[in-house]
Amino acid sequence: MKELFNDYVQSLETYIMIQIKMDTARLAPELTAKGRAPISLAMGAPVEKPPQLVTDKIIEYAQTDGMHTYTLVKGENYLLESIAKNMKKRTGVDFDVKSEICALIGSKEGIANLIRALINPKSNMDDRDIVLIPDPGYASYKEMVKVSGGRSYGIPLTPENNYMPDLDEVMKNLEKDGLDKNKVKALVINYPNNPLGAICTKEYLQKAVEFCRKHKILLISDAAYIDLTFEGAPKAHSVFEIEGAKDTAVEFFSFSKPYSMTGWRIGWVCGNPEAVGILGKLKSTIDTGIYKPIQKAASDILNSQEGDEYIAEANRRFERKQKIVVDGFKALGWPMDKINPPKATFYLWLPIPPKYKTAKEFTDDVLQTSGVVLVPGSGFGNNGEGWFRMSIVASEDQMKEVVSRLKEDGFRFE
Numbered sequence: 514m515k516e517l518f519n520d521y522v523q524s525l526e527t528y529i530m531i532q533i534k535m536d537t538a539r540l541a542p543e544l545t546a547k548g549r550a551p552i553s554l555a556m557g558a559p560v561e562k563p564p565q566l567v568t569d570k571i572i573e574y575a576q577t578d579g580m581h582t583y584t585l586v587k588g589e590n591y592l593l594e595s596i597a598k599n600m601k602k603r604t605g606v607d608f609d610v611k612s613e614i615c616a617l618i619g620s621k622e623g624i625a626n627l628i629r630a631l632i633n634p635k636s637n638m639d640d641r642d643i644v645l646i647p648d649p650g651y652a653s654y655k656e657m658v659k660v661s662g663g664r665s666y667g668i669p670l671t672p673e674n675n676y677m678p679d680l681d682e683v684m685k686n687l688e689k690d691g692l693d694k695n696k697v698k699a700l701v702i703n704y705p706n707n708p709l710g711a712i713c714t715k716e717y718l719q720k721a722v723e724f725c726r727k728h729k730i731l732l733i734s735d736a737a738y739i740d741l742t743f744e745g746a747p748k749a750h751s752v753f754e755i756e757g758a759k760d761t762a763v764e765f766f767s768f769s770k771p772y773s774m775t776g777w778r779i780g781w782v783c784g785n786p787e788a789v790g791i792l793g794k795l796k797s798t799i800d801t802g803i804y805k806p807i808q809k810a811a812s813d814i815l816n817s818q819e820g821d822e823y824i825a826e827a828n829r830r831f832e833r834k835q836k837i838v839v840d841g842f843k844a845l846g847w848p849m850d851k852i853n854p855p856k857a858t859f860y861l862w863l864p865i866p867p868k869y870k871t872a873k874e875f876t877d878d879v880l881q882t883s884g885v886v887l888v889p890g891s892g893f894g895n896n897g898e899g900w901f902r903m904s905i906v907a908s909e910d911q912m913k914e915v916v917s918r919l920k921e922d923g924f925r926f927e
């Protein structure tokens with residue numbers, strides 16, 4: 514049966530989070546028996562309940578007549594209007610609800626479908642269209658490109674380049690590596706970044722826009738974490754704060770992270786009308802929109818005081834949890850003074866102790882010994898080797914428990 518499926522699908526790796534979930538489930542009975550029931554710090558999914566307003570509205574709208582039907586693929590008008598208002602507030606830019614915004618079943622679906630719409634699938638690696646992606650970066654980008662029959666090229670994000678690499682340099686390196694720059698179709702950027710938590714400057718966004726204009730490629734800005742910044746953090750900018758960015762860019766937003774609505778699957782893309790239009794057309798052959806009560810509730814929370822307060826409180830909570838972990842790891846010998854914990858997202862990106870050869874070796878040891886579920890940095894790209902990611906999404910008590918388990922079980926940075 515397997516051979517019936519195309520080469521691109523067959524080359525997919527099991528999504529790292531699913532692999533980790535399976536490993537954890539297999540070990541759970543044994544870990545629980547020794548008092549180390551798994552604490553998951555793997556998925557980027559906040560555990561807190563979504564805003565009460567959203568839950569109440571979904572219940573209310575689910576009981577309203579006409580809410581059960583198919584919906585408009587690009588989103589119902591009330592949601593698009595609410596998104597346009599939100600974008601205007603963020604950027605000062607007007608977005609046309611008919612042509613420049615498309616609702617999504619979560620931003621992941623939208624990014625994957627847009628990449629699929631860009632690439633002409635080719636089986637020969639040398640003929641493939643190229644998408645530039647951050648490395649380390651969200652693990653799905655690479656697989657999205659691969660399953661579309663394209664080729665990803667990692668842009669190294671390092672402390673030395675302050676996580677804002679020189680893009681002209683990237684193009685030169687790509688050519689040095691024997692790739693054809695004319696095959697590049699898009700640049701994906703993601704700030705605040707998963708897994709690093711890094712924020713970029715507005716000047717860097719300006720450079721990214723100019724780079725994409727110069728090379729006539731699409732700028733795909735993934736802003737899933739744009740609202741997750743701590744007090745005193747530099748502003749996380751939308752690409753549309755850059756004059757004229759619509760001629761080369763689209764930007765993806767999610768309700769998952771700021772409102773803890775991961776399972777309700779809703780987000781949006783906005784920007785270049787041709788790109789948004791093509792994505793909408795492709796989606797119309799694949800899905801049939803988002804359940805109306807979710808769209809309604811999402812449009813109610815988006816520009817509301819309750820929504821803004823919810824996000825502010827969530828960010829304060831992530832900051833408190835980060836402090837617990839940062840202090841805890843410092844006490845275990847991690848060089849936290851050199852690490853500069855991020856002021857955005859709910860991720861912490863730390864080096865593995867030098868005695869381990871690979872990140873996977875370390876995260877496997879921590880899981881098997883202490884029941885703490887981490888993600889090896891290598892899952893986020895070649896530049897992630899030697900690091901691991903921790904999602905600071907469990908309760909404060911669980912974060913304290915993580916630190917005390919690691920201490921009891923003898924984990925130290927040495």
Ligand SMILES: Cc1ncc(COP(=O)(O)O)c(C=O)c1O
Nearest residue numbers: 557619620621651707737767769
């Ligand atoms: C960088 C980034 N983009 C997009 C997504 C997808 O989010 P969703 O599909 O829930 O909107 C995630 C989820 O972890 C992410 O980390």
